[in-house]
Amino acid sequence: MTDWGGTIKVDVELYAASSSKYDALHLPGGVINPDQLRTDPEAVEFVKTFFKEGKPVAAICHGPWTLIEADVVRGKTMTSWPSLKTDLRNAGAQWVDREVVEDKNLVTSRKPDDLPAFNKAMIELFSHAAAHHAAA
Numbered sequence: 405m406t407d408w409g410g411t412i413k414v415d416v417e418l419y420a421a422s423s424s425k426y427d428a429l430h431l432p433g434g435v436i437n438p439d440q441l442r443t444d445p446e447a448v449e450f451v452k453t454f455f456k457e458g459k460p461v462a463a464i465c466h467g468p469w470t471l472i473e474a475d476v477v478r479g480k481t482m483t484s485w486p487s488l489k490t491d492l493r494n495a496g497a498q499w500v501d502r503e504v505v506e507d508k509n510l511v512t513s514r515k516p517d518d519l520p521a522f523n524k525a526m527i528e529l530f531s532h533a534a535a536h537h538a539a540a
Contacts, residue, residue, distance in 0.1 A: 418446055423453035427533040430526065433465020433485065433515075442473040452476060455509075460533045462526040464513040468492060471510075481505055482512045 423429075429451065431438065441447045448470060454461050455476040463471055468484045469491070471477050478496030483505045492499045503518035504511065504525045511529050513522035 418450060421450060423450060423457060423459065428460040428462070428530040429454045431461070431463040431467035431470055433467050435466050438466040438469045442469045448474045458509060460509040460529045462511040462529065464522055465515055468512060480510055481507045482510070483514050484512060485514060
């Protein structure tokens with residue numbers, strides 16, 4: 405796997421990022437980036453902090469791989485790209501085949517065709533977090 409696509413300059417590198425400075429977390433899909441992300445202990449710990457702090461998280465396609473590695477899917481109802489079904493079940497999640505699944509502060513989705521439903525659910529979930537943060 406070497407087709408990484410385009411390059412985007414980041415605002416904050418992972419080593420300098422703190423979950424306390426963010427209201428929510430979005431884990432994009434694809435295969436290459438989620439596969440690399442789940443093998444980075446710093447990234448996995450960053451993801452864990454969002455769950456520890458009760459902040460909203462959204463993941464699509466292969467994005468849940470990092471959630472599995474962070475050990476935060478047990479007891480959650482989720483969806484993903486179909487090939488992650490067994491991985492999620494083995495990690496304690498209930499996998500369902502729906503375009504978008506909401507389980508408390510977690511929104512998951514399967515594939516690019518599901519983006520309209522995923523984006524709508526993610527924006528709604530994230531807007532509640534941003535409104536809560538603004539009121540605090």
